Amino acid sequence: MTRYRSWGYLPDVEQQAHVPQWREDTPALLRHAPQHGATRLAFGAGRSYGDSCLNSQGELIDTRSLARFIHFDRQQGLLCAEPGVTLAQILAVIVPAGWFLPVSPGTSHATLGGAIANDVHGKNHHRDGTFGRFVRSLQLLRSSGELLDCSREQNDGLFAATIGGLGLTGLVVQATIQLIPIASSEMDVQVRLFRGLDEFLALSAQFKAECRYTVAWLDCAASGPEFARGVFLAANHAADGPLEAAAGHSRLAVPFSLPKWTLNRWSVAAFNTVYFNRHRLLDGKRLRQHYQTFFYPLDAIHQWNRIYGSGGFYQYQFVVPLAARDALESILTRIVDSGMGSFLAVLKQFGDIDSPGMLSFPRPGLCLALDFANRGSRTERLLQDIDDTVMAAGGAAYPAKDRLMRAEAFARYFPRQEEFSAWVDPHFSSDFWRRVHG
Amino acid sequence: MDEPVAAQAAGTAVILGATSALGQAVARQLAGRGQPLILVARDDTKLAAVEADLQARGTTVRSVVADLDDTDRHAGLVEDWSAAADFYVFYGSLPDQDAAEADWSVAARALHTNFLSAASLLTHIANLCEQRKSGRIVVVTSVAGDRGRQSNYVYGTAKGALSLFCQGLRNRLSKSDVTLTTVKPGFIDTPMTAGVPKKPAVLWATPERVASDIVKARDKGRDVVYSPWFWRIILFIVCAVPERIFKKLSM
Numbered sequence: 001m002t003r004y005r006s007w008g009y010l011p012d013v014e015q016q017a018h019v020p021q022w023r024e025d026t027p028a029l030l031r032h033a034p035q036h037g038a039t040r041l042a043f044g045a046g047r048s049y050g051d052s053c054l055n056s057q058g059e060l061i062d063t064r065s066l067a068r069f070i071h072f073d074r075q076q077g078l079l080c081a082e083p084g085v086t087l088a089q090i091l092a093v094i095v096p097a098g099w100f101l102p103v104s105p106g107t108s109h110a111t112l113g114g115a116i117a118n119d120v121h122g123k124n125h126h127r128d129g130t131f132g133r134f135v136r137s138l139q140l141l142r143s144s145g146e147l148l149d150c151s152r153e154q155n156d157g158l159f160a161a162t163i164g165g166l167g168l169t170g171l172v173v174q175a176t177i178q179l180i181p182i183a184s185s186e187m188d189v190q191v192r193l194f195r196g197l198d199e200f201l202a203l204s205a206q207f208k209a210e211c212r213y214t215v216a217w218l219d220c221a222a223s224g225p226e227f228a229r230g231v232f233l234a235a236n237h238a239a240d241g242p243l244e245a246a247a248g249h250s251r252l253a254v255p256f257s258l259p260k261w262t263l264n265r266w267s268v269a270a271f272n273t274v275y276f277n278r279h280r281l282l283d284g285k286r287l288r289q290h291y292q293t294f295f296y297p298l299d300a301i302h303q304w305n306r307i308y309g310s311g312g313f314y315q316y317q318f319v320v321p322l323a324a325r326d327a328l329e330s331i332l333t334r335i336v337d338s339g340m341g342s343f344l345a346v347l348k349q350f351g352d353i354d355s356p357g358m359l360s361f362p363r364p365g366l367c368l369a370l371d372f373a374n375r376g377s378r379t380e381r382l383l384q385d386i387d388d389t390v391m392a393a394g395g396a397a398y399p400a401k402d403r404l405m406r407a408e409a410f411a412r413y414f415p416r417q418e419e420f421s422a423w424v425d426p427h428f429s430s431d432f433w434r435r436v437h438g
Numbered sequence: 439m440d441e442p443v444a445a446q447a448a449g450t451a452v453i454l455g456a457t458s459a460l461g462q463a464v465a466r467q468l469a470g471r472g473q474p475l476i477l478v479a480r481d482d483t484k485l486a487a488v489e490a491d492l493q494a495r496g497t498t499v500r501s502v503v504a505d506l507d508d509t510d511r512h513a514g515l516v517e518d519w520s521a522a523a524d525f526y527v528f529y530g531s532l533p534d535q536d537a538a539e540a541d542w543s544v545a546a547r548a549l550h551t552n553f554l555s556a557a558s559l560l561t562h563i564a565n566l567c568e569q570r571k572s573g574r575i576v577v578v579t580s581v582a583g584d585r586g587r588q589s590n591y592v593y594g595t596a597k598g599a600l601s602l603f604c605q606g607l608r609n610r611l612s613k614s615d616v617t618l619t620t621v622k623p624g625f626i627d628t629p630m631t632a633g634v635p636k637k638p639a640v641l642w643a644t645p646e647r648v649a650s651d652i653v654k655a656r657d658k659g660r661d662v663v664y665s666p667w668f669w670r671i672i673l674f675i676v677c678a679v680p681e682r683i684f685k686k687l688s689m
Contacts, residue, residue, distance in 0.1 A: 022487065024487075069490065069491045070487075070490050070491070070494070071490060071494060072494040079494075093494060093496065097496070
């Protein structure tokens with residue numbers, strides 16, 4: 001029995017886990033029925049915030065040793081690897097060869113399996129869509145022992161269910177992804193300050209044609225004239241420069257969980273003000289950044305989730321259609337008024353490119369992601385309240401970040417969930433699935 | 439059989455026991471530096487998976503399927519690697535102590551694999567390196583070899599004997615500009631220790647952590663290295679306990 005937890009530090013469960021060392025051993029592992037009919041779930045790097053990666057009533061298949069590269073076609077930019085390889089390890093190999101991940105989530109410590117299971121999105125959704133669009137094929141192992149090749153041409157139903165399928169369709173033992181070519185490991189970044197959603201939308205429209213990547217950091221502590229102020233970043237891969245992978249080891253670390261009072265209305269407001277003012281100097285400027293700084297700023301702080309203390313935290317990420325932007329503003333107002341928001345709020349605009357998975361989260365609209373320190377029932381009430389608004393606005397919340405989604409909300413957010421549940425492996429489950437589906 | 443790889447670029451590292459957790463972890467670090475590798479292991483399927491992984495990481499790799507328990511093959515194998523620069527000895531097995539006590543053949547096998555076969559290989563490797571006056575050898579033994587204790591003395595004996603053998607070789611080879619590093623890991627979380635309860639958790643290291651220490655030690659040409667570093671202190675204390683007290687303990 002080992003302790004497993006997700007990034008939000010809640011829950012923290014002791015689980016029975018298997019750690020297969022070799023791909024070839026996995027069919028026997030899955031065929032061997034677990035005790036008491038317990039279900040299974042693959043576990044990658046545990047970078048999901050909630051309980052979609054945990055299975056407290058069953059067993060986990062820890063993929064940390066199924067982390068080998070299988071083949072890297074340097075000419076075509078096709079990479080085949082085992083599910084436990086992290087995105088950082090992939091970048092270390094592909095960047096010097098002039099390739100990059102087609103879609104990057106906020107952390108490079110997530111695994112290939114995790115990126116597929118959550119059909120992750122990045123700062124280039126308007127231009128490239130989700131990670132699943134770049135998965136050429138995958139090999140899925142079911143609890144029957146069957147090993148199935150899945151792609152858009154073969155077993156396409158299972159393929160669409162597995163992308164964004166939160167690991168519920170079985171164990172992915174290998175996957176092939178298409179990479180994008182780059183000329184440099186540096187990014188050409190432009191910075192613009194903004195105040196208010198209207199300015200954000202204008203910047204989004206302005207930059208979406210010329211820049212592959214756009215994102216905004218939003219201040220959820222500022223009120224009055226500074227309400228909804230933020231920093232908008234638009235970037236492209238630089239046309240020239242070195243091809244150097246990131247250094248690897250981060251020096252900064254949060255060595256232990258900080259006391260709960262560290263993060264409060266005033267410290268957050270203070271931090272955000274400093275952050276916003278520092279970026280004033282960069283307003284309108286163009287800079288060069290290493291891809292690591294642009295895509296994965298938080299990876300530099302090892303175990304940053306400890307800032308929230310041992311009580312853990314909630315992260316909530318939602319999307320609402322563009323037409324419902326008032327809903328977003330009203331949610332933001334409620335967060336500012338509550339004083340419970342934290343500094344890490346990310347605002348993006350999703351484009352029209354269809355997501356390939358049945359349970360994929362990204363869809364056209366405005367997407368906001370932020371953390372809330374766990375203040376118990378006060379936080380839960382605020383989140384339920386926000387959830388109600390999102391539902392009423394025809395939006396959706398992101399399972400990778402979620403711990404509170406109710407069955408009714410799940411059914412509304414994911415209209416293809418009935419179709420999806422037909423593909424779920426009978427011997428696989430998760431805490432998330434049991435909560436939203438039963 | 440393929441022609442010998444003597445013609446292969448110098449600077450190659452030979453990994454003996456390439457499918458072990460430590461072997462894979464070190465091979466990955468060396469591949470990251472672009473060092474050509476020769477991988478040696480018994481299981482061809484596993485070896486193929488490791489080879490594919492390292493090749494994707496951007497280095498040239500050659501695999502040799504061999505059961506290193508077969509000491510008759512050692513001379514021929516080492517001759518094939520005569521141009522290699524570095525030799526890493528990782529393979530081993532952890533016998534069940536109780537079974538080894540009850541049945542000598544279990545103990546004998548453990549002593550053969552962990553000590554005798556390694557000593558045989560090292561004899562050939564040492565002769566090669568001494569003759570050409572170059573080479574770096576890294577041998578993984580164990581803290582278990584520092585003192586005999588009731589819970590694992592069969593394994594401890596094999597590793598202890600190997601540490602002593604390496605010490606003698608180090609003395610001999612220093613006259614020929616060849617370094618031999620003995621690495622003594624404490625508890626490592628690998629398939630070999632799957633059956634051992636991982637308590638206290640703080641004492642258990644990952645293969646990646648130990649691999650890092652191994653590569654650094656090789657680079658610096660260190661003599662004896664404990665991994666992680668705190669085991670040196672623990673073993674200093676363990677070895678300092680007088681025998682009349684130690685023999686009564688249940689370690």
